[in-house]
Amino acid sequence: MCGIAGYVGRPDPTVPPHALLARMVGAIAHRGPDARGSHVEVGVGLAHARLSILDLAGGAQPMSDVEDELVLTFNGEIFNYVELRDELLQRGCRFRTASDTETILQAYRVFGPDCVQKFNGDFAFALWDRGRRRLMLARDRVGVRPAFYATRGNALYFASEIKALLEVPDVAAEIDPVALDQVLTFWFPLAPRTIFKDICELPPGHMLLADEAGLRVTPYWRLSFPDAGDHAALDRRAPRDIADELGALLEDATRIRLRADVPVGAYLSGGLDSSIVTALMKRLAPDRLKTFSVAFEDAEYDERPFQEMMAAALGTEHRTITCAGADIARSFPDIVAHVERPLVRTGPAPLYGLAALVRREGLKVVLTGEGADEVFAGYDLFKEAKLRRFCAAQPGSRRRPLLLQRLYPYLPQLQTQSQRYREAFFLGSADELADPLFSHLPRFRTMRGIKQFYGAGLRETLGDYDALADLRDRLPDDFSRWHPLSQAQYLETAFLLPGYILSSQGDRVSMAHAVEGRFPFLDPRVIDFATRIPPHLKLRVLREKHILREATADLLPDAIANRPKQPYRAPDSRAFLGPQRPSYVDDALSLAAVGRADLFDAGAVQKLLRKCDAGRAPGARDNAAFVGILSTQLLHGRFVDTSIPRSSHEAA
Amino acid sequence: MTTMRRDQIRTFINDNFLFREDRESIADGDSLLDAGLIDSTGILELVAFLETEFGLVVDDADIVPENLDSIDRIAAYVDSKLNTAAAA
Structure with missing residues (x-):
């Protein structure tokens, strides 16, 4: 590496x-x-x-x-x-x-x-x-x-x-x-x-x-799925047989990823995927295994009990870093320099700290559970899309939309929402069903609010550029014939995975500390095998990663094997504000700096800063806007603005 | 009175959801949801604003897009609430 x-x-x-x-x-x-x-x-x-x-x-x-x-x-x-x-x-x-x-x-x-x-x-x-x-x-x-x-x-x-x-x-x-507009729509440039x-x-x-x-x-390679109606192209064996072969394949994918002339460790998030990988490693190489976790001071994001349970069950030598908002804020300018693109989330920051810990512990290589959510349909977005499609099929039904209450049980502000607004957020208009990006429209809608901050110059340059249309143009010819779950999986795997998960949250933050990540779930054999698994065995009703759970049940404690998905999240705008706020925040968002970069409306940015400062819990859009604008400004200051001497970057 | 209320509502939307001064960016009849201005937290912010600013109580059943999804609708909703309160 x-x-x-x-x-x-x-x-x-x-x-x-x-x-x-x-x-x-x-x-x-x-x-x-x-x-x-x-x-x-x-x-x-x-x-x-x-x-x-x-x-x-x-x-x-x-x-x-x-x-x-x-x-x-x-x-x-x-x-x-x-x-x-x-x-x-x-x-x-x-x-x-x-x-x-x-x-x-x-x-x-x-x-x-x-x-x-x-x-x-x-x-x-x-x-x-x-x-x-x-x-x-x-x-x-x-x-x-x-x-x-x-x-x-x-x-x-x-x-x-x-x-x-x-x-x-x-x-x-x-x-x-155009790339900036793409990042502020998709989280990454296309x-x-x-x-x-x-x-x-x-x-x-x-x-x-x-x-x-x-x-x-x-x-030379492209992810592809069988046509929805083409049953012959699907694996039609009994689910148990599919699960058994998948189990064997994952073990081999893990086995060849243990090849190294230095010790190999593992990330243990406390979720299903990294637990599977760690359990397989332990089975293949029962000697000393070091595992690493991020814990959060804020209970909303913390998964420590599950991490400790898994480490104890496998007898690994477990190390944890505790991440506080101040840690995120402190490392953020360095992280922006490493990832070389604006960020709309702070998720890379804890992983940057985790890689530093791995390095301090003397390891260069870790295996992680990355990829399982894409390949085996683990993300909540897949469930959300399935429910939205179910509702859209019977627009008159008053019962179907009640199922939306089952989405995102860990987001309190969504749980307290009125049913009508919940429907308004998720269901959109009737013609959305025909959109190939159907599964991702609510996510893109949340991001659309950030355009309010574009300055006059940026708006003019962009004209009628439509990032969503650009994405639609890049879809494969046979995309429209795939099962809706396959379509959603493609959008995640072909775009978000390389554009954000494997780069901003992967290679760039771990290689910042010379730590190499390896991902058994992304073995090409596993990916090919998974594309032929019938969609209903991946997302079974609303049980995510069903076939993966079936394939690995004997590896894990029940509490982990049956655990609902807890998405990886980290504190957003409030990490940068409050008493420990670093001075670069006000510098980067100042009227002068925003004016110099000439991308955003400086007055609007000031208002956003005041709103976030006032401590009125900002929502998803405000958080994405805050982090997106701050990181764009930092990126501009670090790489573009030649009025700032290079030496000051190195000292920072 | 009504115009003043509408201005207060517009200022709140400008400062907290739109963050801009230029009036062209959203018309009084435009959907806040369609413009991507309101998310699940935004609704709660808006309700809290209406309750403190106009001294009214927004019933859970009133928190629907028909009442709150544009400046026009919010103004009409606030008017009707205050008129009902005054008449009672």
Whole structure:
């Protein structure tokens, strides 16, 4: 696990190639503190910052193949490298190290760019093919590891994080208004767009090839579901048989994710998913296991009793950090700099602190339960969409909407709501049923209020741009034929998962502390298997992740196995206010700073600040607006506003 | 009186939900729900405002979009409540 950077073509001549690579990889040194390397030849430069996990002695990068025809810089893991290496040896490939890195080189020799189809792993890599004078940049299927690129002059630059690209003299950060509107609608920009103009993200499941003929970005994998009516495409075995195979598959997905030459720990949130992963780890490697949890001072968010129950049941060596609002506020500017995009939630902050704890405890690798809610339909949004669809099918029914009371039992302000308003929030208008984004419309409605804060310039630039229409245009052709649950799962898995969960709450905050997360539920075999499970076995009436519970019941204490979903949340605007409020809050939201960034209406921002300050419990929209605007302002101050000297960033 | 009340309501909506001064951004007849201005917490804020500002009691049964989902509707609702109270 590491950071990668480099270029192909003729880079800016004002900086010598080695110096440029050193600057680029230096900007992401946090990702790989164990070693650095670079490789320069005519027309290409590759750099690497290494976090040593596999083949500690032999895995140095950039790495060449035995034949010296390929050079590779690679971030991530190929978990099935052992099996793949055997296959490649049989085909006559030669290896000089025991690393997974060399497996990529040899797989490319045999399969060409299609080698990515063979990899079960989380990866972003750049491979230079000397013979073809071609660079291949590739990223794993679901987007665990990041990759960004930008073309300037006669060169293509790439890196694990945008901050490395900003070291290139030609590359400057400027906020892209469309991307900002997307973030304030979806929580993230729609790849390949990033929050910065003319800086691109290589989308998950895509590869980029750059040679004399130009630059091509193509998908090699896409999440797909069978048509709703196509029963033959579904797994029609007895549920018990499906559950048994799923159990075995999850165990193997966990087994290959324990491959490391350093100890592997686990995150334990207290929920079903991380408990399953931890229990499987304990079964596979019964020796000492360290587990890690975030606890919250505020009982509304805290899950400590369940974390302790699971740690005790499995006998793990358990460590907890307690997160208070002040901790979130203190780390927030650093987190915005790491995630390189505005945030509308503070969820990344506790996970940033948790990764720091893991690192202090001497670990570099953790397994987590990420992905189960997407792949097995765990989110409340899926239940909400099912109920809304049920209500919309009989608009005259007075009984059906009463079921809405069963949603979000943990949100007090929703529970005290009148039935009519509950219906108004969730049910919307009759024509919504035909919208492919049906499942997500209430979430997008909550975010729509943030547009009130857009300044005149931003409004004018955006014109009639419609982020929802943009998203609709990106849906696969057969999307409309899928089961509604599959459609909702696709929207979560193809967009929110890489755009927010795996990046802002995943790679970027854990790699800030050189900690690598691994996710058994996102094993490609598990994902493929789950797409064929009939929807009613995933969300059974309103029981989320039904088949997953069936598959893993014998692993867990009943109290955990039957636990309703508790979503991961953290304190929002009030973390930044009150007596311990850091000075940057007022600075970033001041009339002058908001005016300088010229994105939001400074007067409106002042009113929002006053409202949140007054302590009248702000709702979901106000919280999202507060965090979204504050983080945008911090991002602007950190990356765009050149009137603030760089040194003050480093001191901060 | 009615105009003054309507102004008070508009100011409250401006300061707490709209956060803006320019009147074009929402018309008196526009739905607050459709504009994304009101969420579940917002309703409670609005009810608390009406109760303290106009000294009325908003019954649970009155908390419906027909009474509260636009500046026009809120003003009409407040008028009818105050008129009923005055007549009683």
